[in-house]
Amino acid sequence: MQTTQQILQNAKKAKMQLSIMTKEVKNKVLVKISENILKNKEDILKANKIDVEKAQDTLSEVMIDRLLLNEDRIKKMADSVLDVALLEDPVGKILERDTLRNGLEVKKVSVPIGVIGIIYESRPNVTLDAGVLCFKSGNVCVLRGGKEAFNTSYVIVQIMRKTLKELGINENCISLIEDTSRQSSYDLMTAVGFIDALIPRGGASLIKACVENAKVPCIQTGTGICHIYVDEFADLNKALSIIENAKTSRPSVCNACEVCLVNANIAKTFLPMLKQKLVTERKNKNLQIVEFRCDEQSLNILGGTLAKEEDFDTEFLDYILAVKIVENVEEAIEHISQHSTQHSDCIISENNLNCENFTKCVDSSAVYVNASTRFTDGGEFGKGCEIGISTQKLHARGPMGLKELCSYKYILNGNGQIR
Numbered sequence: 466m467q468t469t470q471q472i473l474q475n476a477k478k479a480k481m482q483l484s485i486m487t488k489e490v491k492n493k494v495l496v497k498i499s500e501n502i503l504k505n506k507e508d509i510l511k512a513n514k515i516d517v518e519k520a521q522d523t524l525s526e527v528m529i530d531r532l533l534l535n536e537d538r539i540k541k542m543a544d545s546v547l548d549v550a551l552l553e554d555p556v557g558k559i560l561e562r563d564t565l566r567n568g569l570e571v572k573k574v575s576v577p578i579g580v581i582g583i584i585y586e587s588r589p590n591v592t593l594d595a596g597v598l599c600f601k602s603g604n605v606c607v608l609r610g611g612k613e614a615f616n617t618s619y620v621i622v623q624i625m626r627k628t629l630k631e632l633g634i635n636e637n638c639i640s641l642i643e644d645t646s647r648q649s650s651y652d653l654m655t656a657v658g659f660i661d662a663l664i665p666r667g668g669a670s671l672i673k674a675c676v677e678n679a680k681v682p683c684i685q686t687g688t689g690i691c692h693i694y695v696d697e698f699a700d701l702n703k704a705l706s707i708i709e710n711a712k713t714s715r716p717s718v719c720n721a722c723e724v725c726l727v728n729a730n731i732a733k734t735f736l737p738m739l740k741q742k743l744v745t746e747r748k749n750k751n752l753q754i755v756e757f758r759c760d761e762q763s764l765n766i767l768g769g770t771l772a773k774e775e776d777f778d779t780e781f782l783d784y785i786l787a788v789k790i791v792e793n794v795e796e797a798i799e800h801i802s803q804h805s806t807q808h809s810d811c812i813i814s815e816n817n818l819n820c821e822n823f824t825k826c827v828d829s830s831a832v833y834v835n836a837s838t839r840f841t842d843g844g845e846f847g848k849g850c851e852i853g854i855s856t857q858k859l860h861a862r863g864p865m866g867l868k869e870l871c872s873y874k875y876i877l878n879g880n881g882q883i884r
Contacts, residue, residue, distance in 0.1 A: 466643045469652045473659040475637040476580050476605045483638050484577055484603050488554035490634075491601055495550035498597060498628045502543040505624050509539060512616040513589065520613050524587070527717040527783050532587045532614055542590050546597050549849035555867045556603045570878040575871045577603030579661030582653040583852065584609045584675060586667035589617035594843075594850040596625050596639045602870035605638050607660070609653055611667070612645035619643070654679040664865075666853040669780065684865070687830070687856030688780045689719030689808040691838045694797040694823070696814030697728040701735055703835060704813040705742045710837040711811070712743065712755060717782045719854060720809050720841040724777060724787045726797045727763065732790045736766045743786070755784045762790040777804050794819045798826045805829055807856040809838040830856050830863040 467475075502509070513534040520529055534542075561573040581604045583595045592610055599606035610618040622641040630636045642649045653660060654675055662682050665675035669688045676685055693711060695704045711722035727735055743755035757769030758776040767788060776787045777800075791797045794812070801810050811833035812823040820834045831841045831854075841864060843851025848866025855861045861869035 469642055469644055469649050472607060472637075472640045472642060473580075473652075473656050476607050476640055477659050479605050479635040479637040480579055482635050483600070483605055484556075484579075486603065486634075488556075490632075491554065491603075492550045494628065494632055494634065495546050495597055495601060497632065498625055499543045499546040499550070501624050501628050502539065502546065502593065502621070505620070506536065506539045508620050509534060509617060509624075510536070512620040513614075515616045516589075516614050520587075524613065525783065528587060530715070531717045532589065532617075534589060534617065538590070542593050545844060545850040546593065548844070549597050549601050549867070552601070552849050552867055554601065555871045560873055567882050568880060569882055572876045572878075573873050574876055575868075575873050578870060578872050580605045580607065580659060581852075581870065582607045582609065582656065582660040582663045582681070584650050584653060584663070584665045584667070584671065586611040586671060587613040589614045589621060591666060592618040592621045592641070593625075595852050596622065598850060598852050598867060598870060600638060602867045604870055605640075607640050607642065607653065609642040609649055610645075615645055650674070651678060654681065654683075657681055664853050684853070684855055684861060685857040686853035686865075687719070687806045687808045689721065689838075689841075689854070690723050690778065690780050690804060690806045691720060691808055692724045692726060692797075692801050692805060692810045693722050693838065694726040694791070694794070694801070694810075694812045694814075695728060695731065695735060696794060696797075696812060696816060696819050697730040698816035698819065699728075699731070699735075699813040700815055700835075701731070701738060704735065705738060707811070707813060707835070707837050708739065709742055711839055712786055713747070713752075713784065714837075714839055716784055718839075719780070720838050721782070722786065722811075722838055723779070723781055724789070724804070726789050726791050726800060728794075728797075729762075729790050729792050732763065733766060736763060736788070739788075740767055753784050755786050758785060758787045760789040763788045780806070794823060798823060801827055801829075808854060809833065809841040811836065811838050830854065 558575040563571045585591045625639045626636040660681045664684045665671050666686050747754045757767050758772040759769050807829045809831040810827050810829045824832045843864040843866050846864045851864040853865050
């Protein structure tokens, strides 16, 4: 087993080869990786079975669902690699061009960031997504996955590394830290001179640890306390469909809805409909029902559990929905500004002015009008897949794909000019 320091040293050495690689070669590699993922799916499934069995006593049912792979999910993972191969190469694009008064030609050109470290938790698909996105954008990646998915991630990384080696490319363009202790995470956070950018992808504690301890540039990807506000001018049937999708289609992911705000003028009509949709109908279909954490006003209508103050600041990642009644769109916006993690928030309304005010005032990376928050995803945004959802404002925001994994530099061509 290589030490973290050895992996970092090898990654730095691989940076030059990848930075000058042609798009044709990179795409050839990605196609081969996709083929090899499918060819070795049984190895992936065996490793995943070990991880899932180990997690039975430590992870919740919905978190195990994040960890679990099956043939269909592996097929989708392989397809996403092909999607990335089809995307335009972001490296070497001339972003701006100008000629100065002294005759110097100035070009602003997109370039890879360099070596990217990614610390993430129990989703093995992130291993593949991060590897291929970094590779296509000309970046070397050093992956540090969670111990819950280590066996699955290890097999996936070995498939990628063997593919690189078979095609005559430095296998250290993609590496996995094999030490799953906290020390290895700290080593990445402090790898000055080796890591050009660090991207944490996971829960609030992981993000907080990276932001507070990183000595290398850190791109903050966010926890998702996503809100849906049902306005008094909402189409209520549309609202029910959107909330059901946003809450229950996959509650363990960061773009799932965690808080529902309901206008007071429709609360007595809408909330019983919501309970019928998320509790009664799901129970009749033998589906897991949604538990409500209600403020005092909504508790009188819905029943359920009286919400604690922290429930409106919690990413449940489960079949739990915090519910609050608000007087108007302004109060909804104010609540979101105090409690949102700036990930994805939504208004359901047929009133154009309220929608416009909401989209202008809600300061999140993705703001929706009459659509599920579940669309905040690199694949859904046409990026092939994503390396994370950035909730910060500098460099990148929202789903991070190929373009967001590039920086730029200025190239100046002269003819003997001096200053």
